[in-house]
Amino acid sequence: MDLTQKIKAKYSNIVNKCSWEVIEGNKILSIEINVHNFDEVQNWTNDINGFIDGEGDFGEYCLDIHSQGCDIELKYEDLNGYIDQKIRLFLNKPYNEEYEIVIKFLENRTNELYGIKNNKGRMQKITIAKENIKKIEKELF
Known part of the structure; x- marks a missing residue:
């Protein structure tokens, strides 16, 4: 059984x-879980992380655990960085600069912008409300 099959078997009730x-x-x-409460998403993410770590080394890869109904929305007040329009990268430097977070904008839709957040080598899909992007662009450009 490969890793994806093991995860599906062990977590069949939520994956x-x-x-x-x-x-x-x-x-x-990429793992989509059927949990919609933010705290539960975090708890299951930690549990699945622990399970994967115990299964061995799978080489270089990033882990994306997300809930279809519980995307992370970054609020404008939390964003501190800049947008490079040419390559569409957004750099968000949190209080601890050691953990630089990079968001790559993947898809521009009507009300939201979808992207990938890379935090310390872990990839996660994120959603940013379009209204917040407009505020950022207005301030920066």
Whole structure:
């Protein structure tokens, strides 16, 4: 059994999808869980992380655990950085600059901007409300 099958078997009650993806050249283990409370998403994420760590070394990859109904929305007040329009990268430097977070904008939709957040080598899909992007662009450009 490969890792995705093991995860589906162990967490069959909460895992909707589990597959390997390649996005922007990054190998990503993408897991969608059927949990919609933010605290529960965090708890299950930690549990799945622990399970994967115990299964061995799978080489260089990023882990994306997300809930279909519980995307992270970054609020404008939390954003501190700049947008490079040419490459569409957003750099968000949190209070601890050691953990630089990079968001790559992937898709521009009507009300939201979808992207990938890379925090310390872990990839996660994120959603930013369009109204917040407009505030940022107005302030910066």
